[in-house]
Amino acid sequence: MTQSVVVQVGQCGNQVGCRFWDLALREHAAVNKKGIYDEALSSFFRNIDTRSDGNGPDIYRGKICSLKARALLIDMEEGVVNEILQGPLRDVFDSKQLTLHVLRAVGHKIYGCQYQENIVEKLRKTAEHCDCLQCFFIIHSMGGGTGSGLGTFVLNLLEEEFPEVYRFVTSVYPSGEDDVITSPYNSVLAMKELNEHADCVLPIENESLFEIVNKINQMINSGKLGSTVKQNSLVTSSAGSAKTQQEKPFDAMNNIVANLLLNLTSSARFEGSLNMDLNEISMNLVPFPRLHYLVSSLTPLYTLADVNVPSRRLDQMFSDAFSRDHQLIQADPKHSLYLACALLVRGNVQVSDLRRNIERLKPSLHFVSWNQEGWKTGLCSVPPVGHSHSLLALANNTCVKPTFIELKDRFMKLYKKKAHLHHYLQIDGMEQSCFSEAISSLSDLIEEYNELDATKGGPRIDPSRLKIAV
Amino acid sequence: MSIVTVQLGQCGNQIGHEVFSALCSDIRGTHGLCSKKENESYHDSCKERFFCEEESGVPVARAVLVDMEPKVISQTLSMAARSGHWKYSSHSHFCQKQGSGNNWANGYSVHGPRHKEAIMDLVQKEAEKCDRLGGFFTMMSMAGGTGSGLGAFVTQCLRDAFPTSFILNHVIWPYGTGEVIVQNYNSVLTLSHLYQSSDALLVHENDVIHKICAQLMNIKQISFRDVNQVIAHQLGSVFQPTHTAGGGSGYSRNPLGDLMETLVPHPEFKLLGLRNIPQMAENSLAYSTFSWPGLIKHLRQMLIANATMEEGIDWQVRPPHQGSSIPSTNKPLHFNTSIANLVILRGKDVHGVDLGSFQDPSLYTSWLNPQDAFSAWKTPRAFNKYEKSASLVSNSQFLLKPLDSIVGKAWNMFASKAYLHQYTKFGIQEEDFLDCFTTLEQVISSYTNL
Numbered sequence: 001m002t003q004s005v006v007v008q009v010g011q012c013g014n015q016v017g018c019r020f021w022d023l024a025l026r027e028h029a030a031v032n033k034k035g036i037y038d039e040a041l042s043s044f045f046r047n048i049d050t051r052s053d054g055n056g057p058d059i060y061r062g063k064i065c066s067l068k069a070r071a072l073l074i075d076m077e078e079g080v081v082n083e084i085l086q087g088p089l090r091d092v093f094d095s096k097q098l099t100l101h102v103l104r105a106v107g108h109k110i111y112g113c114q115y116q117e118n119i120v121e122k123l124r125k126t127a128e129h130c131d132c133l134q135c136f137f138i139i140h141s142m143g144g145g146t147g148s149g150l151g152t153f154v155l156n157l158l159e160e161e162f163p164e165v166y167r168f169v170t171s172v173y174p175s176g177e178d179d180v181i182t183s184p185y186n187s188v189l190a191m192k193e194l195n196e197h198a199d200c201v202l203p204i205e206n207e208s209l210f211e212i213v214n215k216i217n218q219m220i221n222s223g224k225l226g227s228t229v230k231q232n233s234l235v236t237s238s239a240g241s242a243k244t245q246q247e248k249p250f251d252a253m254n255n256i257v258a259n260l261l262l263n264l265t266s267s268a269r270f271e272g273s274l275n276m277d278l279n280e281i282s283m284n285l286v287p288f289p290r291l292h293y294l295v296s297s298l299t300p301l302y303t304l305a306d307v308n309v310p311s312r313r314l315d316q317m318f319s320d321a322f323s324r325d326h327q328l329i330q331a332d333p334k335h336s337l338y339l340a341c342a343l344l345v346r347g348n349v350q351v352s353d354l355r356r357n358i359e360r361l362k363p364s365l366h367f368v369s370w371n372q373e374g375w376k377t378g379l380c381s382v383p384p385v386g387h388s389h390s391l392l393a394l395a396n397n398t399c400v401k402p403t404f405i406e407l408k409d410r411f412m413k414l415y416k417k418k419a420h421l422h423h424y425l426q427i428d429g430m431e432q433s434c435f436s437e438a439i440s441s442l443s444d445l446i447e448e449y450n451e452l453d454a455t456k457g458g459p460r461i462d463p464s465r466l467k468i469a470v
Numbered sequence: 471m472s473i474v475t476v477q478l479g480q481c482g483n484q485i486g487h488e489v490f491s492a493l494c495s496d497i498r499g500t501h502g503l504c505s506k507k508e509n510e511s512y513h514d515s516c517k518e519r520f521f522c523e524e525e526s527g528v529p530v531a532r533a534v535l536v537d538m539e540p541k542v543i544s545q546t547l548s549m550a551a552r553s554g555h556w557k558y559s560s561h562s563h564f565c566q567k568q569g570s571g572n573n574w575a576n577g578y579s580v581h582g583p584r585h586k587e588a589i590m591d592l593v594q595k596e597a598e599k600c601d602r603l604g605g606f607f608t609m610m611s612m613a614g615g616t617g618s619g620l621g622a623f624v625t626q627c628l629r630d631a632f633p634t635s636f637i638l639n640h641v642i643w644p645y646g647t648g649e650v651i652v653q654n655y656n657s658v659l660t661l662s663h664l665y666q667s668s669d670a671l672l673v674h675e676n677d678v679i680h681k682i683c684a685q686l687m688n689i690k691q692i693s694f695r696d697v698n699q700v701i702a703h704q705l706g707s708v709f710q711p712t713h714t715a716g717g718g719s720g721y722s723r724n725p726l727g728d729l730m731e732t733l734v735p736h737p738e739f740k741l742l743g744l745r746n747i748p749q750m751a752e753n754s755l756a757y758s759t760f761s762w763p764g765l766i767k768h769l770r771q772m773l774i775a776n777a778t779m780e781e782g783i784d785w786q787v788r789p790p791h792q793g794s795s796i797p798s799t800n801k802p803l804h805f806n807t808s809i810a811n812l813v814i815l816r817g818k819d820v821h822g823v824d825l826g827s828f829q830d831p832s833l834y835t836s837w838l839n840p841q842d843a844f845s846a847w848k849t850p851r852a853f854n855k856y857e858k859s860a861s862l863v864s865n866s867q868f869l870l871k872p873l874d875s876i877v878g879k880a881w882n883m884f885a886s887k888a889y890l891h892q893y894t895k896f897g898i899q900e901e902d903f904l905d906c907f908t909t910l911e912q913v914i915s916s917y918t919n920l
Contacts, residue, residue: 001540002567039540132567271541273694274649275480279571280615284651287888339888340651352692355680358647370886373879375648376572379694463885465878466907468915 001039002134004265004278005070005126007154010147012172013140014073014080015250020139020258021069021092022238023385027262030385031270037064040269044070045092046129058129068094070130072122074154076146119154120161127162134268135166135278137261138198142190143174143183152193159197166278168264169198170257173205173329173403176410182420184410185435191407192438195445199282201293202260202394203403205329209253212236215325216252216301233386234302235259259384260296260328263392266346267380273351276344276378284376285340285396290445294394295333297326300387314349314389318357321393322365331399337453338367339396342376346390347383354379369456401449408442415439471604471723473519473709474596475533476624479570479617480542481642482609483535484694487546488702489609490531493520494556496706496854503818503852512851515711515721521556522599529556532600534592535563536624538570538581538616562596564589570615574656575896577619578663582627585620590627597632605636605726607709612660613644613653622663629667636726639668640705643675643872652889654880659898661873662906665913669726670734672708672742673869674701678778685781686749703854704746707861712814712847722847732845733810733865735838738916743868745772746861747780755855762815762823765860769813770827776806776868789832807920808834808866810843817858820848835920870917877910 008017028041037047037059045067047059059065069092075081085093127133136158140151158167171194174183194201213236232239236252267276286292299320321343324332345354354377367374384390414420415435424430477486497513504512521529531550535558537543543565551557564585570577597603606628610617621639628637641664644653664671679700683692687700711721714728722728734740747769748760768780775787787804811833815823831840853859883889884903894900 134568271545273484275539275541275569277539277569277571279569279573280650283571283573283615283889283892286892289891350691350693351697352680352684352689355645355647362647370883370888371651373646373648374651376651377649463882465881466904466911468908468911 001043002132002268002277003043003070003130004135004137004268005072005123005130005133006044006137006139007072007074007123007158009074009138009140009151009154010144011075011080011141012144013138013147013151014075014084016139016170016172016254016257017071017073018084018087018089019238019251019254020261021071021089023255023258023262025067025092026232027385031382035064037062037067041067042131043265043269046070067092070126072119072126074119074146074150076150116157120157123157123161127165133162133165135168136162138167138169139257139261140169141172141174142187143172143178143180145186147172148186148190152190152197155193155197166199166282167197168278169194169201170261171201171203172257173203173407175205175207176406182414182423184407184414185420185424187407188411188442189434189438191404191445192441195290195441199292200286202264202296203293203329203400204257204260204296205403206253207330208328209256211325212256212301213252219302233300233384235298236301256298256328259298260392263298263344263346263384263390264394266382266384267344267378270380270382272378272380272382274377274379276342276376276380280376280378281342281394285342285394287339287371287396288448291339291396291448293396293400295331295397295400296328296395297321297323297393298328299326299391299393301326314353315357315360317389317391318343318361321391322361329400329403331397331403333395333397333399334365336366336397336399336401337456338365338371338374339398339452340371340374340376341365341367341396342378342394344378344380344392344394346380346392347388348381349379349389351379366456368452398449398453401446401453404442404446404449408439408446411439411442471519471602471725472522472532472600473604473607473726474593474600475520475531476593476606476608476628477533477535477546478608478610478621478624479537479614481611481614482617482621483537483542483546485640485642485698485701486533486535486609487550488695488698489705490520490533490550490556491553492699492702492706492854493710494529494553496710498555499855503857504850508849508851511721512711512849518601519604519709519711519725528554530559531556532596533558533562534589534596536565536589536616536620537563538566538568538577538620540565540567562592564592570619572613572615572650572652572656573892573896574615574619574622574652574659575893575898577615577617577621578623578659579619579897581616581620582623586623586627589624590631593628594631602723603632603635604724605638606632607638607640607726609640610660611642611644612657613642613650614656617642618656618660622660622667625664626667636730637668638726638729639664639671641671641673642701643673643876645676645680646872646875649676652892654876654883655889655893655903657876658880658903658906658910661913662909665740665909668740669730670740670742672705672744672863674704674744675778675872682749682779686779687751688754689751700749703749704744704861707746707816707853707859708744708814708863710816710849710853711851712816712849714845714847721849728847729812729863732812733863735810735842738913739809739865741865741869741873741913741917743864743866744861745769745778745864746859747772748856748859749779752855755857760858762819762858762860765858766813766823766825766827769860769862773808773811773828773862773864773866774806774833775804789830806867808843808864809920810834810838810845810865812845812847812863814847814861814863815859816849817852817856818850819858820850823848867917867920870914873910873917874914877907877914881907
């Protein structure tokens with residue numbers, strides 16, 4: 001069994017990360033009735049002996065003593081992280097695994113360099129506690145300064161220090177009405193780093209999360225289904241987790257992202273008839289190194305309390321995974337081109353259900369010419385909390401293009417006028433070329449997607465096979 | 471003679487478990503329908519082939535379990551032990567932590583060399599436990615990373631370490647509509663490599679077995695376990711003890727050798743397909759009776775028309791006229807030409823069964839005498855609760871279309887260079903791919919021109 005480390009950077013990264021750890025504990029508690037520290041738990045948690053004050057060796061077997069998250073919390077100001085450390089999850093985090101600096105500036109160039117040693121040391125420590133470290137999950141936002149700048153700096157560091165370990169990045173992209181004026185600059189500069197150093201990126205847009213939250217609220221409040229929905233099955237809910245206080249506005253949205261990460265890693269942690277590990281996700285969904293942006297969708301958003309699930313409802317789950325309003329970014333994969341698609345099913349679903357739905361949905365989807373049957377499937381036996389089954393769909397699809405084009409447009413609006421540029425340029429190490437290179441990198445990426453859309457990925461005629469002399 | 475089974479990857483281990491389960495439950499069953507002496511002889515022969523005794527009396531499967539991540543092996547070991555009737559040795563497995571990531575190159579070029587010694591050590595130990603080693607049976611899928619890549623590497627190692635032993639690879643071909651996106655690359659790499667080191671490849675296709683589950687077994691929500699159990703039944707119907715034609719009394723002592731001898735006369739033709747009838751849900755067994763002439767007739771037409779199960783057979787397909795030498799281009803369409811066939815009959819009244827229709831020369835290529843091209847193995851001992859059971863192992867054009875389809879899709883993807891960087895980073899270059907494509911196009915061409 002392998003381990004993963006979560007690196008949460010900045011306010012957004014840490015808030016989402018916090019929800020992730022909370023829900024992870026809830027999920028394992030639901031499955032792990034005997035309180036034994038098992039391999040599934042070890043993928044994200046260490047088991048330490050509190051008596052030796054965390055300095056003793058980890059406990060690898062036997063009863064759970066004290067669980068510590070394999071996490072690195074990084075931020076430029078105290079507020080968010082302090083709140084986490086005082087909240088109900090305080091015992092889950094190892095106080096030595098935090099990096100706090102109380103200044104504010106461009107995260108990438110200054111803080112990156114100054115605190116590089118500190119960060120590297122903490123990363124090394126975390127890695128040493130892992131028997132077999134497979135993946136780093138970075139959670140951050142693209143629009144702010146810390147998450148964006150320091151976050152991508154850390155990404156670079158990870159590639160340098162741990163080249164063999166996968167880097168999966170969950171990036172929250174800014175919306176048009178972002179309150180950070182320079183978010184387009186931050187995002188585009190960060191995009192260049194993501195292009196070059198991430199193995200897989202899962203872009204998230206707040207609007208999509210917001211719409212999902214609204215949809216659920218409407219459905220509950222409409223009174224039609226209200227009483228029969230299982231509270232802890234809501235993809236937005238913290239029910240049953242450690243969080244007992246009043247839910248903050250972003251909690252529901254952040255829970256969705258947390259659930260995304262839980263589902264992504266479920267087949268690596270739990271058993272199933274067709275396992276799908278993280279290295280398989282990267283292998284199957286990234287046909288060309290730079291095209292590693294995966295649009296994700298989670299279904300169902302909630303479960304009703306009735307036990308019997310007719311296969312019609314199961315099929316509905318598959319259909320929903322491809323609908324516009326279940327995607328976590330503002331995109332419509334159905335009307336764009338698929339390069340590859342992965343379906344990770346959890347719970348009581350068998351291969352025939354999977355095959356039936358693939359057959360059913362295939363005709364309405366456009367796949368690139370060289371990957372007409374481009375499906376990667378996984379079956380994990382353990383469903384998420386509150387559900388009998390669930391589906392995570394990951395699509396490498398040209399529908400990410402509009403998000404990038406919009407980002408580029410917003411960037412150009414500012415850049416043409418050189419608005420706010422001086423704040424960046426006065427930082428040591430930042431030059432105009434950083435900006436031009438970044439926008440160039442983004443343009444190239446957009447071009448690659450354009451070309452795929454135009455040619456549908458291949459020569460019109462099938463390439464001729466090798467001929468053998470008889 | 472004993473057979474050592476090597477289970478590779480998730481698929482290989484899951485199916486391997488079902489096979490040993492099926493074999494064990496068959497010999498424990500009381501539906502032998504034969505004399506006590508016969509039953510005992512069958513029991514002993516099966517035990518010798520696939521199990522060895524331990525002090526506890528529980529038979530231990532002659533198997534080595536290999537996987538690059540621990541979850542499946544741990545499940546497999548515990549399921550076997552829980553049955554109480556057989557188990558795996560606690561020292562015969564090897565696993566790692568990371569898996570192969572569906573990457574053939576990772577399985578072949580990284581895991582292979584790294585773990586060669588440990589794995590071959592286990593195989594050697596298992597081989598030494600056999601009084602007489604009858605050969606190796608490896609089980610794998612070709613779509614993933616471990617079974618396919620590491621499997622190809624291990625097969626090579628087996629060939630190097632045991633140059634005179636028989637090696638039969640059981641290979642699972644994935645669903646055509648996709649289980650793994652790079653499955654066609656992995657398949658091409660696997661098949662071309664296996665062709666060099668293996669003696670024969672016995673193939674099961676997921677699509678085919680799935681249809682059997684849906685239409686014949688009447689299973690509503692088909693799971694991989696269901697699919698694997700059908701496969702295990704079909705394999706059991708081939709590998710349980712039988713009397714070979716010229717073998718005199720007593721059960722055949724060299725099943726793999728006999729199989730190779732009858733079915734693989736030429737190294738260019740190693741692809742074996744398997745058909746088994748009748749197949750039905752267990753609760754229908756009691757209500758069904760079959761006659762041998764009926765079963766033989768269906769089996770023969772399944773061969774000629776390349777049908778995968780006993781429903782939906784195209785009875786219009788006929789072999790070309792006897793006597794005339796027909797160039798392959800003029801043969802009737804859809805007619806499945808054979809190089810060699812083996813029919814295995816188990817159950818009531820086997821001895822009187824007329825198999826002349828399988829010796830019709832028009833079924834075969836011209837280069838073997840029909841008497842040499844066809845063999846029959848029989849036993850009066852019924853198998854797995856079926857009063858009568860007939861299997862066909864065929865070296866024919868059965869797999870030509872599926873193979874061609876896989877190579878075609880892989881080539882299409884290769885032409886766009888998609889995913890190649892995932893392979894080159896582990897040392898498999900474009901030239902290696904081209905070599906593999908060439909090998910398989912050669913195989914396709916050979917089978918097409920039968």
